[in-house]
Amino acid sequence: MSNETFSSIDAAPLTAVEKSAAARLGAAFVNRLVIIVPYVWLLFFFLIPFIIVFKISLSQTAIAIPPYAPVLGFGDGVAGFIGQLKQLGLDNYVWLTQDPLYFYAYVSSVVIAAISTVLTLLVGYPVAYGMARAPASLRPTLLMLVILPFWTSFLIRVYAWIGILKPEGLLNQFLLGIGVIHEPLIILNTYTAIFIGIVYSYLPFMVLPLYSALEKMDYSLIEAAKDLGCPPTAAFWKITFPLSLPGVIAGCLLVFIPAVGEFVIPDLLGGSQTLMIGKTLWNEFFSNRDWPVSSAVAVILLLLLIVPIVLFQQAQARAQEQGR
Amino acid sequence: MNTTWSRFNITSIVLGFAFLYLPIVLLVVFSFNASKLVTVWGGFSTKWYVSLFHNQGLMDAAWVTIRVGLVSATVATVLGTLGALALTRYTRFRGRVLFSGMIFAPLVMPDVITGLSLLLLFVAIGLDRGLLTVMLAHITFTMCFVAVVVQSRLITLDRSLEEAAMDLGAPPVKTFFQVTLPVIMPAIVSGWMLAFTLSLDDLVVASFASGPGATTLPMKIYSQVRLGVTPEINAACTLLIAIVALGVLTASVVNKRREVQRRRDEQAAQRG
Numbered sequence: 001m002s003n004e005t006f007s008s009i010d011a012a013p014l015t016a017v018e019k020s021a022a023a024r025l026g027a028a029f030v031n032r033l034v035i036i037v038p039y040v041w042l043l044f045f046f047l048i049p050f051i052i053v054f055k056i057s058l059s060q061t062a063i064a065i066p067p068y069a070p071v072l073g074f075g076d077g078v079a080g081f082i083g084q085l086k087q088l089g090l091d092n093y094v095w096l097t098q099d100p101l102y103f104y105a106y107v108s109s110v111v112i113a114a115i116s117t118v119l120t121l122l123v124g125y126p127v128a129y130g131m132a133r134a135p136a137s138l139r140p141t142l143l144m145l146v147i148l149p150f151w152t153s154f155l156i157r158v159y160a161w162i163g164i165l166k167p168e169g170l171l172n173q174f175l176l177g178i179g180v181i182h183e184p185l186i187i188l189n190t191y192t193a194i195f196i197g198i199v200y201s202y203l204p205f206m207v208l209p210l211y212s213a214l215e216k217m218d219y220s221l222i223e224a225a226k227d228l229g230c231p232p233t234a235a236f237w238k239i240t241f242p243l244s245l246p247g248v249i250a251g252c253l254l255v256f257i258p259a260v261g262e263f264v265i266p267d268l269l270g271g272s273q274t275l276m277i278g279k280t281l282w283n284e285f286f287s288n289r290d291w292p293v294s295s296a297v298a299v300i301l302l303l304l305l306i307v308p309i310v311l312f313q314q315a316q317a318r319a320q321e322q323g324r
Numbered sequence: 325m326n327t328t329w330s331r332f333n334i335t336s337i338v339l340g341f342a343f344l345y346l347p348i349v350l351l352v353v354f355s356f357n358a359s360k361l362v363t364v365w366g367g368f369s370t371k372w373y374v375s376l377f378h379n380q381g382l383m384d385a386a387w388v389t390i391r392v393g394l395v396s397a398t399v400a401t402v403l404g405t406l407g408a409l410a411l412t413r414y415t416r417f418r419g420r421v422l423f424s425g426m427i428f429a430p431l432v433m434p435d436v437i438t439g440l441s442l443l444l445l446f447v448a449i450g451l452d453r454g455l456l457t458v459m460l461a462h463i464t465f466t467m468c469f470v471a472v473v474v475q476s477r478l479i480t481l482d483r484s485l486e487e488a489a490m491d492l493g494a495p496p497v498k499t500f501f502q503v504t505l506p507v508i509m510p511a512i513v514s515g516w517m518l519a520f521t522l523s524l525d526d527l528v529v530a531s532f533a534s535g536p537g538a539t540t541l542p543m544k545i546y547s548q549v550r551l552g553v554t555p556e557i558n559a560a561c562t563l564l565i566a567i568v569a570l571g572v573l574t575a576s577v578v579n580k581r582r583e584v585q586r587r588r589d590e591q592a593a594q595r596g
Contacts, residue, residue, distance in 0.1 A: 049441030261434020
């Protein structure tokens, strides 16, 4: 009530035309701010840092603070700046090609991520399918149950697996107890543990897009196929799977891209014998304190991921257009 | 529909959920283990919770994490909501492709790259690493998640409500605050919660962006986990899970109540 009277008093001295003109001006200003504020933030904290990473990947390692040279600046005038630019070079990238460790780390990261993505799809698809076919009243609860683990810490969920997979851990105790095996299985600190960790941690990312694709599907198509004598397996590959393809693609990209650069899972579950590039970058930075080389590692990793990232963005944009 | 929910569907759901929940359940159960050996049951005890509260390092780290989470989730929610508005309401402006790229790329960007690049930025501009830099880093990557959550609500929003308000003479800003904002509020709230949990959860970006005196809980847990699994960490993790579960539960109850209230109002309006 008081609000209304207030605004009518406020508006009294202005004519209708003046008011709408002022509003339009104000709106134009606000419009611009809506775009500019997040835009500038992301430019400064997301895009510019990449340019800095690229620049430092061309620098030399130095025993100084910060530990690289040259530190670009206009302290010595323009000539000095150009002199500094000349010090930049591709040495770090040459170094990456000379030590086979890096090459193996990249290859094994991509292979591990690819295998884990397929495994996650194999585990996630039946779950998502079952959810989409569940009674409508049950679906929100099931959806909630898939999202819930995502709210609990990633680190904690990975940590939980250490206690399960250890040689004297719960899985081995259980298997020894029921007499399936007679010696504890060595799973922790192997690639198998990394696969389990990635499938487990990223399963919700796979199930959610699959579910939203499968839920929208018209199941009378399947029934029609069945009526026409199509066996269930053929109906699945000819109808269900193609229709769920957008969900499959989105889910696979959501798992694959972060998995390539994963650090926590290979570090905690993979031990020192397994090789992944995220771990290499971390060690290069925190143990060797070699900022230029770790920057070069990051640049190559980003180049590797640029195609899947662009694919992911296009899928997002398409989903957005369809939602309109 | 019920008939098509076959035994296969039910089995796969049960197995899937068992896989998702068993490790967490075991973790919680073993936090009440009296034995110091994490995987051997030695009777029920709450002593690890007691020793947890006497662990000053963990408590300090928890306090740092909560402060970082509250500040960064709040700022990220404002920035992310603006970003979502920019994406859905303005289909044409200069650099829109770059903008949407910068919103979506951080969702899948490996943490090590985000962390390293932000650290190098902070060094380049001479910002001392500490609480502030962790907050800035968390705002940057969580705002994109908020933007995506809010955007998905904005896309399905019925624009006729806003048009009606404007036709009745409400200026755009007022329309936004009195019509649009209340409608998208649930999405904004869940965006905030998502940003908060992401911040609470983050190890890698914080490790790069943090400096002395700003050790977050995940960093502390990580450094202790590397030394070995202890029941005390199990207890800390259980408390974190309990807090998050309580938050999610409250939010869903509040949502449900609001939904019921709305339905009642609608029915009353129809009758009246």
